[in-house]
Amino acid sequence: MTGEYPSEPVRVTSGVLTPFVAMFGLYIIAHGHYGPGGGFAGGVVLAVGALLPRLALPERIAYGAVPAFAGALSMLVGVLAFLLFGLLPLLAGGAFLDYAHVGIGEVAASRLRYLGILVVEVAVGLAVFGAMVLIFDVLAGRVR
Amino acid sequence: MIWQIDLALFVALIAAALIALWVRNLLTAVAVLAVYSLLAAVLFAGMGAVDVALVEAVLGAGVTGVLFILAVLATTRRTPERAQVRRRWTIMPLLAAFFGLMLYAGTGLPPRGDPEAPVREGVAPQYLERSLEDTETPNVVTALLADYRSQDTLGETLVIVTAALAVALILRRDEEVEL
Numbered sequence: 001m002t003g004e005y006p007s008e009p010v011r012v013t014s015g016v017l018t019p020f021v022a023m024f025g026l027y028i029i030a031h032g033h034y035g036p037g038g039g040f041a042g043g044v045v046l047a048v049g050a051l052l053p054r055l056a057l058p059e060r061i062a063y064g065a066v067p068a069f070a071g072a073l074s075m076l077v078g079v080l081a082f083l084l085f086g087l088l089p090l091l092a093g094g095a096f097l098d099y100a101h102v103g104i105g106e107v108a109a110s111r112l113r114y115l116g117i118l119v120v121e122v123a124v125g126l127a128v129f130g131a132m133v134l135i136f137d138v139l140a141g142r143v144r
Numbered sequence: 145m146i147w148q149i150d151l152a153l154f155v156a157l158i159a160a161a162l163i164a165l166w167v168r169n170l171l172t173a174v175a176v177l178a179v180y181s182l183l184a185a186v187l188f189a190g191m192g193a194v195d196v197a198l199v200e201a202v203l204g205a206g207v208t209g210v211l212f213i214l215a216v217l218a219t220t221r222r223t224p225e226r227a228q229v230r231r232r233w234t235i236m237p238l239l240a241a242f243f244g245l246m247l248y249a250g251t252g253l254p255p256r257g258d259p260e261a262p263v264r265e266g267v268a269p270q271y272l273e274r275s276l277e278d279t280e281t282p283n284v285v286t287a288l289l290a291d292y293r294s295q296d297t298l299g300e301t302l303v304i305v306t307a308a309l310a311v312a313l314i315l316r317r318d319e320e321v322e323l
Contacts, residue, residue: 028198032286036194039290044202051210072312079305082298097294113291114280120290120297127301131308132207138312139211142218 002140005056014056022049029125033117039124046125047132054136068137075130082123085116150190157183170221174212181205191256195285 005011025046032038050070053062086097094101099116100109160180164173181204188197254261275287289297 032290033281033283035283036198036285038195038286041195041198041202044199044207048202048207051207055210071308075305075308079301082301086294086298097298099291110278110280113278116294117279117281117286117290120294121286124290124297124301127305131304134308135211135311136214138315139214139218141317142315143214 002054002059002062002143004058011056014052018049018052021052022046025049025125025129029121030118032121033114039121040128042121043125043128044132046129047136050129050133051136054140066133071130071132071134071137073130074126075134078123078125078127078130081126082120085119085123150187153183153187153190157187168223170216170223171213174209174216177212178205178209181208195283 005014022045025042025044025048027042028037028045029039029042032042050062050066053065085099089098089101090096092101092103097116099112099119102112102116104112157180160176160183164176164180167173167176181200185197185201185205188194188200258264271288271292272284275284275292276282279287279291281287281291
């Protein structure tokens, strides 16, 4: 299933598309504030950027770009970032995940919540990206 | 949305679901399920739920198909032979009764976009009115998911991570580790 695909057009198309797909995934994560998108959808598209090379390109390139441990690592980093950033307001006397209470200089409360949403979206994106890559790698290891 | 297009999409959606159940080759079923997800995404977009439509398109019509194909290749490509006819006679009336119950419950729902619907009382109007002021975020859906209800989002993320960890722990190959 994984590894170099026998058809040249498929390999070339996958190789050319991959960076654009990954870029589009990052765009969707960052665009959640202003339109449809956010961590869940963006993380999945970003994962496609890692899965497409695994399906069509030589393993050296695919696993060189996104190694096998990247799935589990990114997943755990995403969840821990979500949890730890959620704990920050507690230190400043606010509620769990209430970013308005993290006082940074003269930054307005609405701006802090705006930044908090960005943190949440990026964390969710990392977790979803990692989960997809991890499930794919484990399943692909089962295909003979 | 124009009701003729809605109707055609719903008919195609149900047809895709039935075809996915009917075909014996599981890889064909996976392809038909991707079509089903894409039709569902178009319907969601027609209802104005663009965020849900986007997730349905990339996940349902995209990555889920790849994971299903891997699962099929790792196991078997064909559905087993049909269960005995006698069991079908017990299952079919149950399904028909459940279908009737769902149709009956559907008649009690408020019309789509009804401003008097119960779901639009309580905190919902406040979210709509204040989210831009509170969070500087024009997309109300994102403000809801990642700010007002971010504990729900944390729970969802934990569900996904737990699911992926369970899959990895059950299905990983570790020939080198002998216990």
